[in-house]
Amino acid sequence: GIQVEQSPPDLILQEGANSTLRCNFSDSVNNLQWFHQNPWGQLINLFYIPSGTKQNGRLSATTVATERYSLLYISSSQTTDSGVYFCAVGGNAGGTSYGKLTFGQGTILTVHP
Amino acid sequence: EPEVTQTPSHQVTQMGQEVILRCVPISNHLYFYWYRQILGQKVEFLVSFYNNEISEKSEIFDDQFSVERPDGSNFTLKIRSTKLEDSAMYFCAILWTGPCTFGSGTRLTVV
Numbered sequence: 087g088i089q090v091e092q093s094p095p096d097l098i099l100q101e102g103a104n105s106t107l108r109c110n111f112s113d114s115v116n117n118l119q120w121f122h123q124n125p126w127g128q129l130i131n132l133f134y135i136p137s138g139t140k141q142n143g144r145l146s147a148t149t150v151a152t153e154r155y156s157l158l159y160i161s162s163s164q165t166t167d168s169g170v171y172f173c174a175v176g177g178n179a180g181g182t183s184y185g186k187l188t189f190g191q192g193t194i195l196t197v198h199p
Numbered sequence: 200e201p202e203v204t205q206t207p208s209h210q211v212t213q214m215g216q217e218v219i220l221r222c223v224p225i226s227n228h229l230y231f232y233w234y235r236q237i238l239g240q241k242v243e244f245l246v247s248f249y250n251n252e253i254s255e256k257s258e259i260f261d262d263q264f265s266v267e268r269p270d271g272s273n274f275t276l277k278i279r280s281t282k283l284e285d286s287a288m289y290f291c292a293i294l295w296t297g298p299c300t301f302g303s304g305t306r307l308t309v310v
Contacts, residue, residue, distance in 0.1 A: 119298050127288050127304050129242070134298035172242065176299075185232050185294035186255060189242040 088113045092173055092190035099163050099197050107158040107193045109173030116177030117184050118149055120158050123170040123192070132158070136177075163197045170194050203302035205291050211308045215280050220305045222274040222291030230294035231274045233266060234301070235259065237287045248274065281309045 089112040099105055111118075120132040133140050133147040135156065140147055144163075149156040160167055170192040177184035204223045212218050222231070231248040246256040248266055263285075265277045278285055286309045291302040 117299070121301075127236075127306065129290060129301040129304070131298050131300065174242070174299075183247075183255070185230050185292060185299040186244050186247050187234075187242075187292075187299060188244070191241050 088115065088175055088188045090173060090175055090188050090190040092171075092193050094193060095191065096194045097196070099195070101163060101165060101197055101199050103163050103197075104159070104161045105163060105195070107160070107171055107173075107195075109156040109158070109175075109190055111154050111156075111173075111175045111188075113154070114151070115175040117187065118156055118173070118175045119187065120147055120156070121172040121174065122167075123172060125169065129172070132171075160195075163195075165197045165199055168195055168197045203291055203293055203300055205289075205302035205305050207305060208303065209306045209308070211310060212281055214283060214309055218278050218281055218307060220276045220278075220289050220291075220307070222276075222302055223272060224274070224293045228293045228295070231266075231268070232292040232294070232299065233276050234290040234292060235287045236290065236304075237284075242290065245276075278307075281307075283309050285309050 091110045093108045118136045122130045135147045135149045137149050137151045144161045146159045172189050172192045174187035174189045176187040206221045233245040234242050236242045246260045247254045268274050288304045290304045292299045
């Protein structure tokens with residue numbers, strides 16, 4: 087199956103700092119999503135980005151599908167950005183495989199005031 | 200994005216008991232999924248469900264587990280004879296036009 091590796095595993099920032107999270111995957115994919123897991127355990131979809139670049143406020147993401155990696159940028163971090171960020175990929179076998187996501191181990195982000 | 204509601208949000212059960220976790224997507228969808236996350240670990244795929252039948256399942260999804268869509272709207276995951284190691288967060292997900300949308304999860308604690 088597809089392997090997904092995220093780095094760094096842990097990241098500690100001061101409020102206002104910028105950061106880049108990376109996701110490497112081992113095979114071609116048709117679906118790539120970034121999630122934020124909040125302290126209550128909910129998975130919040132940040133980006134659906136199998137290729138290209140998207141921005142949403144202070145967050146942006148870039149996926150270079152040909153080189154099998156994706157980056158999540160967080161600018162001017164806030165304490166509310168703390169939590170676990172997951173990259174998940176899927177969809178290279180057609181049909182329901184599109185939603186059969188393989189998750190990375192996540193990056194634990196802690197933002198201090 | 201569509202809404203996906205899961206009930207209950209938290210369930211505590213005795214080892215050996217059966218539990219049913221429910222998922223209610225607001226809109227009609229064809230593709231449904233269940234995922235599991237053991238505390239402190241990554242999210243793992245359990246099963247995909249399409250056109251009212253299982254299309255794929257992982258090694259985790261053994262005979263202890265079953266899924267069904269009993270009334271055309273609810274989507275359920277049944278765990279028979281729960282074990283301590285079944286304690287986890289269980290997520291239902293649906294496939295929309297682009298991204299997979301996850302429900303808020305059910306935290307299952309087996310004691």
